[in-house]
Amino acid sequence: MKKFSRREFLRISGIGTAAFSVPAAFAGIIPIDVHGRNVAIFNSKFRKGIHTICDLCPARCGVIGFLRYEDIVAIQGNPNHLNNQGKICARGIAGVNQVYDTDRILHPLKRIGKRGEHKWQPISWEQALAEMSRRLQQIKNSKNENQFVFQADPHRLRGLTKRFLQAFGKPTLLTGGSYQDFNRQSANQRMWGVDRGIADAANSQYFLIFGGNPFETHPDFVQFNQRLIQARLNKRAKLVTVDPRLSNTAGSSDEWLPIKPGTDAIVALAMANVIVQNQLFDEQFINRWTDVTVNQLKSYLAQFTVEKAAEQSLLDASKIERIALEFARKQPGVTLTGGGLTNHINGFENERAVMLLNIVVGNIDRRGGICLPRSFPIPDFAPLELSNSTMTDFEFFETVSKNQQRVDFYFAYKNNPVYEYPNCELTRAVFKNEQQMPYIVVMDTVMSETAALADLVLPAATFVESWDLDSSPSYEMRPFVALAQPVIQPQGEARALGDVCLQLAHRLGGAMRNRLNWEISEAYFHSVINRLDFVPDDEGLIKQGIWYDREADPVYESYKNGGFQTKSGRFELAGSSAEKRGLAAYRPIQEHIQLQKDELILLPYKVNVMRNDLANLKWLAEIHHTNAAIINTKTGRRLKIKTGDYVILESKIGKMILKAHLTEGIQPQVVAISEGLGHWEYGNVARSKRFKSEDPDTNFLWWEKQGNGTHPYFIIPVAIDKSGKGQGWNDTKVRLYKA
Template sequence: MTNRRDFLKLGAIAASAGLLGSRARADARLQSAGVHAGPLLHGGKDFSPITYEERKAVPSACYQCVTRCPMVGYVENGRLEKISPQMNSIRTEGTLCAKAQAGVNHVYDPDRILYPMRRVGKRGEGKWKRVRWDEALDEIAERLKKLRDAGTPEKFMFHYGRMKSSTSKMVKSVFLATYGTGTIGDHTSICEGSKWVAQELSWGGHYDNWDFDNTQFILNFGSNVFEAHTNHTPVAHRLARALVERNLRMITFDVRLSNTAAKSSEWIPVKPGTDIAVILAMCNVIVNEDLMPVEGREFLRFCRVTRDVGATTEEKIAALKAHLAEYTPEWAEGISGVPAEKIVAIARELASKHPAAIISYRGPITHAFGVEAERALQMLAAITGNIDNPGGRLKAVGPKWKYPKGPKDKPKSGVLEVTKGFEGQVAFPNHHVSNQIFDVIREGSFGRPEVYMWYKYQPVYSNGDCKANEEILKDESILPFTVAVTPFYDESAALADLILPEATYLERWDWEDMVSPNQVPEYYIRQPIVPPMGETRDFGDVVCDLAERMGMPLGFKTKEEFVRLSCEMTPEVKAAGGFEYMKTHGVYHNPQTKPVYYSYLREIPESDYKAEDVIYDVREQLYWNWKKSKARSREEALEKGYMHTKNAYKGYVGQRIGDKVYRGFVPDKVNKTGYMEIYSELMEEKGFKPMPSYYPIPEHQELGKDDLILTTFKVNVQSHSRTQNCKWLTEIYHANPAWINPETAAARGIANGDLIKVKSEKGEITTKARVTPAVVPGVVAISNHCGHWKYGRYASGSAAPEEFRLNEKDPDLDRIWWSDDRGAHPNWLIPNKPDPIGGEQRWNDTVVKVEKVAAA
């Protein structure tokens, strides 16, 4: 048999005879590419596929979502070519998701804006003129100075969507505080506000971390950790590893078969907003069948289950039994549609497997009374002993950066109370009611800002009721002057008076501090991989500039300086080599640090709780420093007590349990005790039941024959509103057909692919039907990423104004093949209604009607 070599020889001979075209004219690199002898590395280097030359590596941090994974950007000829995992990160362990890698698209988005833009036509008309930064900042500074001089700095409202770590400290803690406005909005309530509130009511501050590396069983209520999560890839890749390598069982309750449900051992469909019934029934089974594992019984010592903080374990169990008695599995079946025997079986399995990670996210939370679902889950984790233990539900740890605080003398900030919803609407607006801000401003009784500036935020697109958002943002009588800080011409920026072009996250500095899935904090930074394009600027630099113009220098001139100073001020980072080390390596963790578990068990030394200004609250049996609260005197503090002194939680020192004082579960935002509070006196005082309880969702109680419940969800390759300009992501996911169960579809004569109309009290959208058994009957599920009407040509087909945009030659613009179906945005349908306890936007409660428009 003649082999290829002989052919080649034949060819060579023939070529020398001038007869054949040999491979000599061929791509030389393909010929010379040798075979590497050693093992192949998983990263740390990168080569051009064209020239085979090595590229320059710049360690930095992703910002496609709040997870903010460390990563490495690779640069060739001054161009960011690729984003790769940071192999030295203990959080990501050298992994990244699709979104992270598509970050390259932000920098070279042909529709990113490069110059400050000043509106010239009517607001929203789309007529702009280019202004110099000087002009733009002078105008803002003048307006802000005027407000400050008039004694109303609070009429400058700053509203951010995603602002974390150093940017948050610089802008919020330093710049805005030095200026004197406390009218600062965020977006947590359209994210997971009620989850944080529930945690603040039970174990103190967020985040919760799930210890998949050490767990034996995973029970998931409505978290789609494989597709979207606040700590997505760092946690998700550990979950995948646990499921395959340790063959763990995982059970997922969800309205729809998410990818997480799909990778679980079992998907258990549940009706929207009824997870809480299942959770309570599981608690019922575990308590009534006396299945509480010994770890759970022991943990009860650190739980508050009755009004009396000193109750014995037996009393606590009795209280649990009494409270849970009505929540039987049969009752839960009637509400949730989950068979009672299934609930019993899973409850028993959970009780028998320790440790177990009990996890949740937006599924159970984004409903009326969503706080209760998360509190119930905390209870389930507590009684099974799965709180803050290896393998359980943990209090997450992140790095503690030190940073320059700016000028010492800061004025007392004024506040327009527009961020916490209407009076009495939300019991615990700890994380604001941001979805209601526009309504409150329009209503006007808390005053209206004269300058409304937003940063990394998309008020029009991201909140419910897009129509109203657009109306309000357009209305100069409601918001007389608006400034958008953004790299992109999105739906909201299009309605601004002034647009300040921001550098993308790949062109700027930050120190970063997201929590670690392995309970060991990791310090990391973001640095410019390429210089900011055009006239775009890091907003951190802009606020320094703005402060100078207002005659209130902040003590540093750039974000880079702020980050450098922070590196030198933070002991662990300084010891590692400070700023220079971080620039070279990107990430740092102290190899000596042990994972943090059982933080509540730390005993407080007597010197701490007997210190000056620390007083003992007899009723709550805890020590606190009255001076850190708003109490005017020690006497007042003692008289009012811990519970009723404003900001008393800030002075919390420790909880006396038995004869010891423990760190316990440190309160945050509310004056709860140092116990893990299953029983919440705070809830009781607001007129709710103190123990986690079921409250029916009003709109779902009397559904008409045609009514369906709208559920929204996220997919793995898009963030809610900010990634659709990334062509590599939008190519994968650009249309969001409505998932509808075959039974539900058949009743409406709808077949797969049909055009349908979805109507709610707020409006209607037209989209395609995806008829699939992967969703509960009676529900229509629409992801919330599509249907942009601005945000550039990849996202919407609508270009940014030509004279301001990058205008890079991008042949892919002519290859957009999804122009005929860019999906529909469900937020047009969803009213801005908050959870009455936590203020969370009730994304998944909307009642809609669905009808067929045209056959496929």
């Protein structure tokens, strides 16, 4: 690989010392005409595009930010990007709203009133950094590094942040709220050493989805869906969705199976049984590459008949059998799982049971199957090992509330646990308690529910104002590396987290400074790019926003060279010798077995355009801003409730009131509520407040009278699957009655 000096790097990228003051001279600028897109009414000479990466969800799509003079006016997909191929979702487009949000935090703020009183004093970064580094030094001196608690989404715990946390010692790491699927990760890690498989969707002929709604919430939303649609159109691939709710995906499927929540494992095991009984299994793969034999598998699965599965799941036995046979005969096909499957207290076993379907047909890391992730190893960018291995993330604040965990310094980066954790009331009480949480720092773009209770609030740069590198799993089965670079100067005094890590490390000195010995994050990314020996064309990476080997063909069945990343080197269905768990089991959720006449299972669900942390983006809030208690028409008749009636939902920890909506599109024992609404902080748009500002749109908030919806996490208690450490978001039993 050609090595280049900083001077050469700056020449290639067009970045000089005046980079931020002259954005049109930034890295990888392309004239709009290259892609022939018409993004704005301005004359094309004012529109310049700069490649970067969207970080509003873990999909990390390649995007282009378009400038008019020094303002970003549009965000569109980067057609060069291997994964998203020029397409992005509504959230990425609305990234512009985040930059110019009139509620955006633009300066460091220090609390001067009581917690939650909203009394703030703007302070300098110097003062903020001095205060934080003094406290961090005290923690280091006392050798109680785990009393520094750092919370961020996993895809943000990389690069300089990872270096900072590793150099600090062993801080306690919390990795996010309801989007974190610990059960799925943990089950996959133990089976084949990866967090999740990647569906080779473009080459599949059958998609069997359990509890997933990819048309709204897949972690690789754009990447996966465009290939699924391609397979549907080009290969007439079949789509079957097993879900209690007629989601957008279920509604677009060939068949919808409205399953009783939490019973997926027995359905998947019965399907696997049908496949092996009909001799449709891949004997060679099972015997050679798993830790069980075909005979062991056959005799274990024999107990799971379709009749038993039908009794538990309330599905039709003949349908379970037919779908199983279809899936096995119409290969290559894949199963796909989502939070509807894994966000249960039996979610770990559910994930293992569904994976068994891919195993019996042997469609692992094969064309059109469920594949190992293909990505490049970037120094500092591998997942950070979590230190709090005995603590489950969602139990953390409960433990603090019982004074069983000490927290001297809590830092959240674009995370909002007061809103995003189960039992919000308990988490809110912990954050208000100055004995239990003596020092809280939140770095974010808006005043979230957690930031409102902080001692120090720091203005965070958005993704179009920051550097980053990414090698997410490839959906073309060839790895790539992509570069994020600033499209514009950070607004106000906002800074990137990497720069704050550098500045804190320099103040702490010693080994911390040695590990983070760059002046600015740009210089760090320059040094990382220089070390990417597999990239022969740094200039291409900078100009195109992505590099991959265009000559390389996808390689399948890579496990045949060296095995799977497990102790045995095999796909571990029964567990390693150190941790023998046996084959996937069905563990019924006891609370759901006997439901009284007015009792239902609460199912919170995610809507594509309304993530919990995007509620203040005006284009998204205009699309989705209210929610209802969605119940089946039969349930409504039984409880004498009509659409539009106010109803009360009561769980063992609280009550909420909202309007009912009746539909045929939901399993009769379920009440569903969309998430991401009902903010009590977070800015005016999130709270549906019309107001006057320099942005004329804020005075046209036409949905003000409809309110801003309700937030179901207030009535969802902490309920942990001990095997996978995931939260049982979908297990709360509620009483539903007229208000």
